[in-house]
Amino acid sequence: MIKTLNSIFDLMKMLYISKKIENNPKKSRRDIEKTANRKIRDIVKFAYYNSEFYRELYDRAGIDINNFKLKDLPIINKKMLMENFDRVLTVKDIDINQIKKIIEKQEENLKVCKDKYYLLATAGTSGYNGWFVWDRDYMVTTTAFAKARTPVKINYLKMILKGYKSVGLFTCNPMHLSTRSFSMGVIHFFKMRIVPIHQDINTIVADLNKFKPDFLTGFPSIIFNLAKIKQKNKLRIKPENIVTGGEFLSKKVREYIEDVFRTKVYDVYGCTEAHPISNMCKEQEHHINEDFCLVEIVDKKLKSVQENKVGCYILLTNFYSKTFPIIRYMIDDRILIKKKKCKCGSNMKVIDIKDGRTSTMFVFKNKRAEKILIHPFVFSTMLELMHDIVQKQIIQETEDWLIVNVIKKERSSKIKIKNKIIEGFEKIFEKHNIDPRKIQLDILFVDKVYRDKKTGKVQEEISKIYKI
């Protein structure tokens, strides 16, 4: 009962916030910048007074908390936050040891700690494992932004008469941002379900054919493969709205999906540390949510980059993540700010995303010699939950050969990590009716992982045999 009341309360609050922020993008540049500037100062002050880590960081840098220039604030990264986890946290009723226990048990109901906190795991393009703790208020706020900024069209008459069904194609890992935000979302109104992507593609297709969703959201790589199947007339769904996220969406993939499903695809860009950083408007341009976060684009030397030039990193400041503040946090994504006024009427900055988590698939043969595709997330999220791994990378060399590169924590046991990975991967293979004995699995302990020569980014999952 209390849970239901809480959900209704969260939903009302989400709708209220969503309404309140709806017209922010139409405000003048001056107003948008003024509000952002106030929000930066608020979150910096909050972090200073509530997080030991930030207080020490700013004191050491000689920052006057009441009068500072943004560029004087020290830049932080995931490694720093993870090494100082308890001191970054602004709440005292949860700590890293409790979180480790929760992760170890891997029980879904424990992922909401003390009915207050949401625990999310991520690796991102840096490949470093990280955990973040958000409270209910924050989750409600992010959902409100996602709702207010996604140009989803809903035929209300049809919805009342027939109902509205939405599907999220996600990992089903409760610690994954996608699954969390979808289950919190707008979609409470509607009939919703998460179709786990760790199932093989035929099961997903059968499930979708039965459910017939009006709204489809998920990773571009999965939706792209569904489009290919739809073209062969094996997938019989006609979603009115498609929203992608979680991976880099190329123009080619977007246009193919749009062509097959005959509807526009709207992408959302974000990461566990701040989501949604930007949303595609109805003109399919990505606008930064400048009332939610600050995005600074910098070059290799961390110097600010001009408009229309691609940066090397972004420095992210989340205005709302109070339990675990994210201020001038370095992310590996390369984006540029376009010098243009968008036709949609939004005055928020337009960006072009150059890369992000690469979208790929792993290809195997099952016991019946059928070709099956598995999303790499299925393997990497399993590794993300292992806290003795600092960084990892999975490379598929051939249909029966996987290499896992692991950078482990100094004192962790190699044998223990190795056995855990083998056990986890075998479970995944068996679930997909793949004979684990036929797959060569090389687990290598390395000092560094492979980086893309062109972009310098860590590619967490590489398939040498899958081609779009």
Ligand SMILES: [Zn+2]
């Ligand atoms: Zn626009």
